[in-house]
Amino acid sequence: MASFPLMLMAACLLMTSEPGSCYEYHSVTCEGSEAHLNCGQGHVISVLRAVYGRQDKITCSYGRPASQIQNDHCSRLSGKVAERCNGRMSCSIKASNSEFGDPCRGTYKYLDVTYTCEEPGDDSHEVRSVTCENSVAYLKCGQGLVISVLWADYGRHDRTTCSSGRPASQIQNVHCSRPTGKVAERCNGRMSCSIKASNSEFGDPCRGTYKYLDVTYTCEEPGDDSHEVHSVTCEGSVAYLTCDQGLVISVLRADYGRHDRTTCSSGRPAHQIQNVHCSRLSGKVAERCNGKHCCTIGANNLEFGDPCWGTHKYLDVTYTCYGLPRSSKEIYSVTCENSNAHLTCGEGHTLSVLRADYGRHDKTTCTSTRPFFQTQYTCCSGPTGKVAERCNGKRSCSIQANNWEFGDPCWGTYKYLDVAYTCNAPVIAANPEAEIQ
Structure with missing residues (x-):
């Protein structure tokens, strides 16, 4: 049906x-x-x-x-x-x-x-770029502004885009979708950027279909608190990305492999550092770390695969630290572990959750009567969409801050649920049974 x-x-x-x-x-x-x-x-x-x-x-x-x-x-x-x-x-x-x-x-x-x-909104300035398969996408911002990718998808969603000269068999599959973080990795934080719309870059989500790369992005001011950080972690070690209090990670690029003979070469035999054309761009670091105050990930083949067998590799990450946008209309709720978070709006208004995180980011919040070892680990982060799923569109909502609801991002640490939300303008329902055929 x-x-x-x-x-x-x-x-x-x-x-x-x-x-x-x-x-x-x-x-x-x-x-x-x-x-x-x-x-x-x-x-x-x-x-x-x-x-x-x-x-x-x-x-x-x-x-x-x-x-x-x-x-x-x-x-x-x-x-x-x-x-x-x-x-x-x-x-x-x-x-x-x-x-x-x-x-x-x-x-x-x-x-x-x-x-x-x-x-x-007038301040979003969204730009949409559509690039046919095997052509090159060019993303560009004006002087002093940098790219921030909102959405990128490689595939096909209709029969008209990039259809000129193509046989019907190549444009009929409109259920071909592969959302990708690779454009954000390659382009975020840069004034301009190019990337080829091809299967070699994004994989082939639907064999035999002629595809296109659909990207939506904004051009933003980098801000005084946006600075690039370069992290290199040798194979077998753990990468540790961190930002100052109040700032969060935005990964610009992550590569696992080897590009020179000097990085992570100490004590290594010559044959393990000779291959300098070993590269595997990865979206896993962005997926794991974006939006967090700090983050850890192992630099190893288990996490990223092995792009060059027998070569000693390293994880090379470039990221920025930026402040989350704040609004005078935002309401903040902090709930200690095993207590109930209560989100509420005024009569006729409804909840719209902007951010929700379960974990610990400092040594002061929810520390009363807690032993030292339960509040010292502050690299404990678990952004969650569960609060938005449970509460969006309601006037009030309750959810318990516990490991059963959100999982345990850091065993042994006493955690809290940190939520930012707004209350939408009031509406009056009228004729809810109306149906459009």
């Missing part, structure tokens, strides 16, 4: 002439079909809540045996829709177990998404 979007009509208390900026949209997609979220020109998606499972016996029940629709307590909140779609004008994602896992085996499920369409 195909997906069917429902629009929950909502009127802004503060009226605006801009279309689409005041409405919540409700999209329900039956298992096996594809959800299509879409905003009008000049607006971008902001996912409030996404649930995969079954919460009643009626939705997506046509033609299904009773055994497949009886379990209506099957629910899995997911941040994957927000990760894939937030900040984009349109987005597609399949309602399937392969995307979201199977919260209730034998039950026919559906994906239930609530989202809004928002203006990106």
Whole structure:
């Protein structure tokens, strides 16, 4: 059964002439079909809540045996829709177990998404670059500004982009997607950057399909507190990336291999340092470390693979430390381990979680009556989307700060849940049963 979007009509208390900026949209997609979220020109998606499972016996029940629709307590909140779609004008994602896992085996499920369409803002200056396969993408910012990649995907999402002169067989597969961190690694923090849109760079997500590289980025001021840090870690050791208090890591480039005969050469026989054309760019460091105050990762073949057997390698990382953007409207909540975090907004307002982290970043927060050894380790970080999944779109929300909810990023350390959120402008629901066929 195909997906069917429902629009929950909502009127802004503060009226605006801009279309689409005041409405919540409700999209329900039956298992096996594809959800299509879409905003009008000049607006971008902001996912409030996404649930995969079954919460009643009626939705997506046509033609299904009773055994497949009886379990209506099957629910899995997911941040994957927000990760894939937030900040984009349109987005597609399949309602399937392969995307979201199977919260209730034998039950026919559906994906239930609530989202809004928002203006990106005058200060975002988003730039979109689309580069056909085997051509070179050029990203560029003006004098004094640097690139910040928001989204990069190599594949195909429609039949029109990069289709000129191509046979139908090469443009029919529009479910070909490979989100990639490689563009961010190569380009973030630079005034200009080039990268080839090719299978050799990004792998081949759909053989036989003619693909393109789709990148969205902004041009930002580097700021006085944005400085490049260069870290080199010899094979077999652990890389330790760290920023000053209040700043977080942004990896610009990470490479595991060997580029010269002097780095990490002490005590090594000649044959282990002769190959200086050994390179493996990796997005793993960015995935592991971006947005954290500090981070560790082993420089070894187990983590990064072996780009040159028999050569003694090293991990070469360039990163910056930057301050997270702050807003006068942001509300901050810090909850000590094993206590309940309570997030709340005023009448008619709803929660929108900006950041959430479970761990420890200093030696002072949540230290009362705690022994010394439980508060000394401050490189304990676990950014989490669970708070956003649980709380976005609600007026108030509670969640316990514990290892069962968020996992244990640092055993033996007493942790806390650190959340930044805003309260969205009030809306009044009107005619929630309205359906657009």
